[in-house]
Structure formats: structure tokens, C-alpha cells
Amino acid sequence: MAPPQLVTLFRQLQQAFTARPCDLQKCGTLLAQLKxxxxxxxxxxxxxxxxxxxxxxxxxxxxxGAFWSIRSRDIPSFDRYFSQLxxxxxxxxxxxxxxxxxREYPVRGLYLIRLLTQNRIADFHTTLESLPLAxxxxxxxxxxxxxxxxxxxxxxxxxxxxWNAREEAPAEEYKFFVDSLMGTxxxxxxxxxxxxxESLPIKDAATLLFFTSQSELLSFAQQRGWQVNVSAGxxxxxxxxxxxxxxPREKLIQTNLKLARELEQII
Amino acid sequence: xxxxEMKPLDDVEAKEHDEKSSPVAEIRSNVAxxxxxxxxxxPRFTHRVLRTLTALRKRLDDAVLRDAIxxxxxxxxxxxxxxxxxxxxxxxPQDHTMDVDTTHVPSTHPKxxxxxxxxxxxxxxxxxxxxxxLMSPSNYKKAMTxxxxxVQRMQALNRRSMDPIAAKVWYAVERTYELLGELAxxxxxxxxxxxxxxxxxxxxxxxxxxxxxxxxxxxxxLYDQADKFVTKTTFPAxxxxxxxxxxxxxxxxxxxxQLKYSAxxxxxxxxxxxxxPQRTAPGFYQAVxxxxxxxxxxxxxxxxxxxxxQPVLEKALIGYFEIVKAVRNGSLSQFQSTLSKYAxxxxxxxxxxxxxxxxxxxxxxxxxxxxxxxSRISLRDICVKLHLDSEEDAEYIVGKAIRDGVIEGRIVHxxxxxxxxxxxxxxxxxxSDVFTARIQYCTNLHNESVKAMRYPLNAHRKDLVAAENARxxxxxxxxxxxxxxxxxxxxxxxxxxx
Numbered sequence: 001m002a003p004p005q006l007v008t009l010f011r012q013l014q015q016a017f018t019a020r021p022c023d024l025q026k027c028g029t030l031l032a033q034l035k036x037x038x039x040x041x042x043x044x045x046x047x048x049x050x051x052x053x054x055x056x057x058x059x060x061x062x063x064x065g066a067f068w069s070i071r072s073r074d075i076p077s078f079d080r081y082f083s084q085l086x087x088x089x090x091x092x093x094x095x096x097x098x099x100x101x102x103r104e105y106p107v108r109g110l111y112l113i114r115l116l117t118q119n120r121i122a123d124f125h126t127t128l129e130s131l132p133l134a135x136x137x138x139x140x141x142x143x144x145x146x147x148x149x150x151x152x153x154x155x156x157x158x159x160x161x162x163w164n165a166r167e168e169a170p171a172e173e174y175k176f177f178v179d180s181l182m183g184t185x186x187x188x189x190x191x192x193x194x195x196x197x198e199s200l201p202i203k204d205a206a207t208l209l210f211f212t213s214q215s216e217l218l219s220f221a222q223q224r225g226w227q228v229n230v231s232a233g234x235x236x237x238x239x240x241x242x243x244x245x246x247x248p249r250e251k252l253i254q255t256n257l258k259l260a261r262e263l264e265q266i267i
Numbered sequence: 268x269x270x271x272e273m274k275p276l277d278d279v280e281a282k283e284h285d286e287k288s289s290p291v292a293e294i295r296s297n298v299a300x301x302x303x304x305x306x307x308x309x310p311r312f313t314h315r316v317l318r319t320l321t322a323l324r325k326r327l328d329d330a331v332l333r334d335a336i337x338x339x340x341x342x343x344x345x346x347x348x349x350x351x352x353x354x355x356x357x358x359x360p361q362d363h364t365m366d367v368d369t370t371h372v373p374s375t376h377p378k379x380x381x382x383x384x385x386x387x388x389x390x391x392x393x394x395x396x397x398x399x400x401l402m403s404p405s406n407y408k409k410a411m412t413x414x415x416x417x418v419q420r421m422q423a424l425n426r427r428s429m430d431p432i433a434a435k436v437w438y439a440v441e442r443t444y445e446l447l448g449e450l451a452x453x454x455x456x457x458x459x460x461x462x463x464x465x466x467x468x469x470x471x472x473x474x475x476x477x478x479x480x481x482x483x484x485x486x487x488x489l490y491d492q493a494d495k496f497v498t499k500t501t502f503p504a505x506x507x508x509x510x511x512x513x514x515x516x517x518x519x520x521x522x523x524x525q526l527k528y529s530a531x532x533x534x535x536x537x538x539x540x541x542x543x544p545q546r547t548a549p550g551f552y553q554a555v556x557x558x559x560x561x562x563x564x565x566x567x568x569x570x571x572x573x574x575x576x577q578p579v580l581e582k583a584l585i586g587y588f589e590i591v592k593a594v595r596n597g598s599l600s601q602f603q604s605t606l607s608k609y610a611x612x613x614x615x616x617x618x619x620x621x622x623x624x625x626x627x628x629x630x631x632x633x634x635x636x637x638x639x640x641x642s643r644i645s646l647r648d649i650c651v652k653l654h655l656d657s658e659e660d661a662e663y664i665v666g667k668a669i670r671d672g673v674i675e676g677r678i679v680h681x682x683x684x685x686x687x688x689x690x691x692x693x694x695x696x697x698x699s700d701v702f703t704a705r706i707q708y709c710t711n712l713h714n715e716s717v718k719a720m721r722y723p724l725n726a727h728r729k730d731l732v733a734a735e736n737a738r739x740x741x742x743x744x745x746x747x748x749x750x751x752x753x754x755x756x757x758x759x760x761x762x763x764x765x
Contacts, residue, residue, distance in 0.1 A: 090489070122525045129524050129620060130488045155627045157667030158660045192666035196678045204680055208662075255703045262710040 006037040010057055017064050027068045034061050056099070059088040063103045070110060070173045082111050090130075106171045109143035116151055117180040124151060142170040150181070157192070159185050163210050182210070190224055199236045202228070290326045293319065294335040294395070298388045305385045305428045313431045316391070320398075320435065327399045329355050336392060339384055347389045354396045354413055387429050393417045394432060397439045407447050414440045418460075427469075434471035441479040450483045457483070461500075474506030474514070481517040490524045497521065512541040516555055523558065523621055528566045535559040545579045553583045554616070560587045561621040564594050564628060586612045594625060597633030599654050602626065630655075630664060631673045638674040638687040645684045658683070 013030040038058055062085045069077035089104055108131065115124040146169065153161045162185055166178045186209055202214065211217040221228050227236045297316040304312035333355055340348035400410035418440060421433050444453040457480050464472040477500055484493035502514050519534035538555050545552045560570050575581060575588045586609030593602035606622060613619040633653045637644055650661040665685050668674050676687040
């Protein structure tokens with residue numbers, strides 16, 4: 001059994017977390033104390049047959065911790081909590097001891113969004129595959145559906161859909177990622193525009209990039225090194241000079257020599 | 268991917284053998300071969316025995332095993348014999364056959380003259396019994412106990428000559444766990460055994476165990492762990508082709524999930540190439556092809572039509588064929604309807620998520636077709652033709668396609684159309700790169716096959732003898748020439764003398 005002071009701390013944490021507005025600072029200190037307590041009780045990384053209630057408590061602490069890190073915008077901390085939760089979500093599930101947590105899918109969905117904002121698409125898919133859901137029922141779960149749709153639109157290039165979906169987040173915490181996601185999208189769009197357009201009217205560029213004011217656009221343009229022609233009202237994209245097609249002499253010689261050697265061996 | 272894939276895999280290397288010989292006789296000759304392998308330290312014979320395993324497995328039953336054990340273990344007090352017979356039900360005919368054996372065998376061979384068979388034979392019998400038990404679901408629990416006991420016995424005996432058989436036993440152990448649905452729990456056991464095997468340079472067991480572990484990870488969708496496991500281990504180069512083939516298949520699966528499509532494609536190609544012929548292992552071939560079609564489509568290639576006409580694949584790949592058609596046409600609506608129609612199949616093959624990813628490829632193919640057929644097309648028309656939701660979307664999508672290098676062109680925003688640029692010429696550095704890659708592939712293939720050739724021992728002696736003979740002949744020839752030269756020399760003399 002977990003020591004009683006741990007349980008009281010946990011109660012306090014739950015209170016502080018569910019209180020509106022939530023007291024982030026208090027949660028933080030409580031979480032730190034709780035984690036030490038969990039380690040002492042051997043529950044942070046459970047390795048054997050622990051008491052079921054204790055396990056549920058440990059998992060809840062970690063889940064609260066994950067949400068808390070997002071609310072206080074501490075992404076590395078969220079990553080840590082998420083990887084600690086993996087044990088509870090995966091290993092204990094197969095042994096079917098632990099009842100599933102109602103917060104499991106929100107946490108998993110948040111992690112998926114986080115991978116998207118960093119453009120870690122390969123990790124996104126690996127995590128998606130490892131979800132304990134049947135693949136065709138993925139879209140039935142609102143917490144998972146959201147990141148899955150976002151990824152699909154991002155890959156297709158339907159950026160306006162992503163933009164429109166930003167307010168449809170299934171949980172409060174999802175919105176914390178909206179800003180960084182928008183940053184990712186803008187960069188993507190900007191790279192597309194550089195390739196696809198010769199020049200664009202300033203006004204249209206602003207709508208394409210979802211900027212509401214011209215000054216925002218101008219600073220963004222400066223960042224990317226675009227030439228803004230204010231008098232004509234257009235943005236010209238720096239053309240990459242036609243790459244000179246040079247014959248890679250050395251490489252050709254090397255491959256030819258190698259080929260000759262191989263042929264020699266065969267004959 | 269539960270059953271279809273595994274069973275045919277075993278058929279790997281199943282060699283055609285004499286159908287007429289009875290299973291008991293075959294087991295007897297196999298045990299003799301194992302004895303020979305142990306005494307001559309030549310693992311080749313053991314391999315020959317194990318090749319017949321799959322075919323033999325299907326013909327096993329209680330009576331056959333009992334008879335075979337009775338024939339091999341002539342000494343009734345033998346510990347091994349008792350331990351083996353425990354696993355077989357004592358059916359009524361048993362007494363009869365045992366009587367026949369005990370009266371028959373000693374008449375031909377005196378009891379004491381027959382030494383106790385080598386432990387390898389015992390493990391071989393255990394393997395046979397294990398496979399036999401796995402045939403009926405009611406015996407799974409029993410098989411599990413036997414599997415554990417066998418593993419303990421193997422580890423206690425610790426003989427290098429046992430390694431090839433041990434590898435097969437490990438496979439049977441994995442199968443037992445999987446059939447009982449407890450594969451996740453077996454992982455620590457496999458990992459420990461894998462460490463031991465790699466310390467002992469036991470390539471066969473190592474290869475089998477690596478595949479077992481990968482399978483157990485992938486079955487539970489733990490691709491992350493599987494990937495880490497792959498990077499931390501090296502697959503033994505001397506492993507059998509069948510194991511290699513499975514390993515490459517698993518690698519292909521991992522890489523496909525991680526979006527490393529070209530790596531996945533290479534792996535799957537290897538898997539296909541190393542796999543046994545399609546007819547012997549149709550299930551594995553189908554599984555590889557399913558995954559490989561998905562990967563090819565994701566890479567933007569369209570599989571050949573002929574592939575879907577092969578008799579082994581025609582039925583199994585019908586859903587994939589429809590998907591390929593949809594991607595080829597670049598029609599999103601057709602793609603969606605096919606996807607929902609065959610969703611259950613794809614889910615069963617574990618390719619659903621891969622196929623869902625194809626959506627963007629369908630759009631890209633559509634845009635590409637448009638860019639080839641029009642020199643200028645309005646965004647509105649693109650929108651209508653590709654069933655996109657809005658013109659705004661179309662603009663972004665075309666922009667992305669241009670950036671990704673799918674098409675050459677530009678968008679003229681003010682006029683709302685896309686101008687398609689000319690196609691690239693077919694010559695350039697990339698052509699020579701592709702050419703070099705192909706040549707390299709051919710030479711590699713050649714070198715590998717040279718390396719893979721087996722040279723029989725002492726074969727060079729024959730050459731030596733031949734060389735000796737040749738030298739002998741040469742010497743004779745030289746002598747003759749010398750003598751002939753004398754004649755010649757004498758010729759003019761004669762002439763002069765004339």
C-alpha cells in the first residue's frame with residue numbers, strides 16, 4: 001500500500017488541478033513532491049505486481065503531470081511524462097490488470113499533435129500504429145481523429161482546412177499547440193509559394209499565409225528574404241538561379257574504373 | 268497476419284522426399300543422420316534432417332511417435348525414453364506396438380549392443396512431439412510445459428552440435444506462446460536466450476530468436492521497440508535463407524511504418540528473393556506482395572499488371588488491385604469507396620494505415636495527369652476534376668505538388684490558373700546515377716552468388732591430379748619432341764649422308 005501522506009498529497013493535487021482557474025504553481029510543487037513519493041514507494045516505474053489502486057494513482061499523477069506541463073508550456077516535461085505513462089498504457093494493458101483511463105486518449109492525442117508541430121511525421125506514424133485501436137476505428141475516437149485529420153491535410157496541402165480546424169480541438173489542452181502548429185503551417189506554405197509563384201500581390205499573400213495585418217506579413221517576408229515591392233504592391237520571390245549542369249567528371253571516372261575492375265574479375 | 272504467414276514459412280526448404288517411406292522409417296534414418304552429424308562434427312547432416320521437418324510434421328501421430336521412440340530407445344530403463352513417452356497418451360494399441368517392438372527389435376539387434384542415442388536425438392524427438400502437440404488446440408497447455416522443459420534441457424546440455432536443432436526448437440516455443448496468445452510474456456525469455464546465443468556465436472539460434480522477438484514486437488504494434496532492437500543487434504550473415512527472408516520482411520514492415528519507403532522496398536525485395544518458391548510458401552509470398560504493393564504505391568510507382576494475374580496472388584490481392592486502379596486513375600472518390608469496401612481485409616493484413624496514407628498520392632497522381640495533358644488549366648477546373656472541396660485548397664495543393672517536384676509549373680495567382688512547364692529532358696546526371704546503381708546491383712548479385720557457392724572438400728585434389736597428369740604428359744611430349752628433334756636433326760645428316 002502506498003504511504004498515507006502520498007494519498008493526501010494526491011488528493012491535494014486533484015483539488016488544485018480541477019480548481020478553476022487551476023493553480024499551476026501549486027500543482028507544480030505538489031507534482032514534484034508526489035514524484036519523489038512515488039519513486040520511494042517504487043511506483044513510478046512499477047516492475048511487479050503492485051496494488052491496483054496504487055497503480056491507478058500513479059497513473060493519474062502522471063496524467064495530471066502531462067496536462068500540467070502543457071498548461072505551463074513545458075514541452076520537454078510533457079515528453080517525460082508521456083514516456084513514463086507508456087508503461088501504464090502498454091504493458092499493463094496486455095496483462096489486463098489496469099482499467100483503462102478516461103484521460104488516456106487525450107494524452108495520446110496531444111502527443112501526436114506535438115509530433116506534428118515539430119514535423120516529426122515518421123514518429124507520428126509509428127506512434128499511431130502503436131495505438132491499441134483497430135486502424136479503421138481510429139477516426140471514431142475524437143481525440144485521435146483530430147491529429148489524424150490534421151496530418152492528412154498537412155500532407156495533402158489542404159492548409160486552409162487545418163486553419164479552419166484549429167478551433168475545433170476536442171480538449172482544452174489541444175489549443176496550446178495551435179500557435180506552434182500555425183507556425184509550422186506558415187513555413188510550409190511559404191516554401192510552397194517560393195517554388196510555385198514568381199510574384200504575388202501583397203494582399204493575396206497575406207490571405208494565403210493567414211496573416212490579418214500587413215505588418216505581420218512584412219516582418220515574415222523579411223525573415224524569409226523575400227523582396228517586397230511596396231509601391232507595386234507585390235512580393236517577388238527570390239529565384240534560385242538555374243543550377244549549372246556540370247558533368248561530374250571525377251565521379252564518372254571513378255564509377256567507370258570500378259565497373260572495369262568488376263568486369264575484369266568476372267572474365 | 269496470424270496464421271497464413273507463418274505456416275508456409277516453415278515450408279521453407281521443405282525438400283521433396285521419398286513419399287513411400289513410412290514416417291517411422293524416416294525418423295529412424297533421421298536419427299541415424301543426426302548421430303553421424305555428431306560423430307563427424309559435420310552440421311550438414313543435421314540440416315538435411317531438419318529440412319524434412321515440415322513434411323514429416325504433417326504425418327505425425329501418437330502411434331508413429333511411440334513406435335519411433337520405441338525403436339530408437341531400445342533400453343527400457345533409459346531416462347530419456349521415459350521422459351519422452353510421458354508426453355504421449357498411453358493409448359490401448361500402445362501396449363501392442365510396444366510388445367512388437369520389444370520382441371522384434373532385440374531379435375535383430377541385441378539389447379546391450381545398442382548404445383544410448385546422443386542427446387541431440389532426444390531433443391529432436393522433443394521437437395517432433397512439440398510440433399505434434401501444437402496440431403490440436405486442446406494440447407497447447409501441455410505443449411507449453413514441454414517447451415519449457417525442452418528449453419531447460421537444451422540449456423543444461425549446452426552442446427554446439429545441437430545448435431541447428433535448438434534453433435528449430437526455439438521457433439516451436441515461439442509458436443506455442445503465440446497460439447496461447449501469451450507472446451508478450453515470452454519476450455524476456457527470448458531476449459535472454461538471444462544474448463546467450465550471440466555470445467556463443469550460434470548463428471542459427473540467434474537468427475531464429477531475432478525473428479521471434481521482432482515478431483512479438485510487431486504483433487503488438489511496438490514498432491518503436493522493434494526498431495531499437497534492430498539497431499542494437501546484428502543479424503548473423505550465415506543464417507539460413509528462410510530466416511533472412513523473414514527478417515527482411517519484418518524490417519520492411521518497420522521501415523514502411525516509419526515512412527522510409529525506399530528502404531522498405533529494398534527489404535521487401537530481399538525478402539521476396541530469399542523466400543522459397545511461391546508454390547511451397549504461398550502465404551508468405553502473398554504477405555510480402557501485399558506490403559510491397561502498398562509501399563510501391565506510396566513511393567509513387569504503379570505495380571505491374573502481370574503481378575495480379577499470378578494464380579497464387581489473383582484472389583488474395585483483389586482489394587489491392589482495386590486500390591492500384593484507383594491510384595492510377597487519380598480518382599479520390601474511387602479510392603475512398605474501395606478503401607471502405609476492403610477495409611476489413613486491409614485491417615487484417617495490417618496494411619490499412621499504409622493504404623490510408625495513399626490519399627495524398629492519389630491527389631498527386633491526379634495533378635500530374637492534369638499537368639501532362641494541359642499546358643494551362645484554371646484552379647477551378649482542377650478542383651472539379653479532382654473532387655476537391657474548394658479552389659483555395661486546390662491552390663495550396665498545387666503549390667505543394669510543385670514544391671515536392673511532382674509537377675513542373677507555376678501558379679499565376681492573379682488569373683487563377685496553373686501553367687505547366689515542359690517536362691524535363693531524359694538526360695542528365697540523375698540518369699547516370701540510376702545507371703550506376705543498376706550496374707552496381709548486377710555486379711553485387713554476381714559477387715554474392717560467387718560467394719554463396721559451395722565447394723566440396725578435397726575437390727581440388729582432382730584438379731591437382733589432373734594437373735599432375737598434364738605435367739606428366741607435357742614431359743612426355745617434351746621428351747618426344749626432343750627425340751623427334753633428334754630425328755629431325757638426323758634428317759639433314761641423313762640427307763647429307765645420302
